[in-house]
Amino acid sequence: MAVKQEHAPEQCKVVDEGITRVFQVLGKRWNGPIISVLIDGPAHFADLRRAIPGISERMLSDRLAELGATGLLLREVTEGPPLRVSYRLAEKGAALESPLRELAAWAEKHLTDKPAC
């Protein structure tokens, strides 16, 4: 005998686990733009800062450390002088290229005006 359903099916919805994980990373304001810039190739800290209007030095530094810890990017030091640090995507970061391009295309089509704040 079937157990009597006490609730409608929509009450059983649970967010996809992959989506939850993705937005633990991309749901932080600057991570998407940082990865997006690095998709075009490695960049120095100053290049990244210049490429992303509005990001502070502290924010960029925190996000780069975090993306490094998550294994999405690699930090490379070139012995100097001057000593230079550059960042490039690890394989799993580079694999975001296709979904990010889709998101950019979506924005191109659907977010022509800046969203309301």
Add this chain to the structure above:
Amino acid sequence: MAVKQEHAPEQCKVVDEGITRVFQVLGKRWNGPIISVLIDGPAHFADLRRAIPGISERMLSDRLAELGATGLLLREVTEGPPLRVSYRLAEKGAALESPLRELAAWAEKHLTDKPAC
């Protein structure tokens, strides 16, 4: 006569404008998961709250208002009693299905462990 280039090309990088716009929306922790749940169909406030572990009532309410203002979702009131409010994606929100599926597939493959906090 060509103007002498004073800087390397990587210093001219600027983040894609579509990416900037996308992450003004999806770069907020809960927006991706909310949209993702609504892709499966309309949901009441309580269903959404249950579907997204960790979200507070206040956060969900703020994000829904914001996503509504951006035109990504619609709020529908069913006269009661009991009066019920449900949310469903507008066309441009629904158009996020494909990029979100790609992101979920990426997470499935590359984010098997929870990212470091």
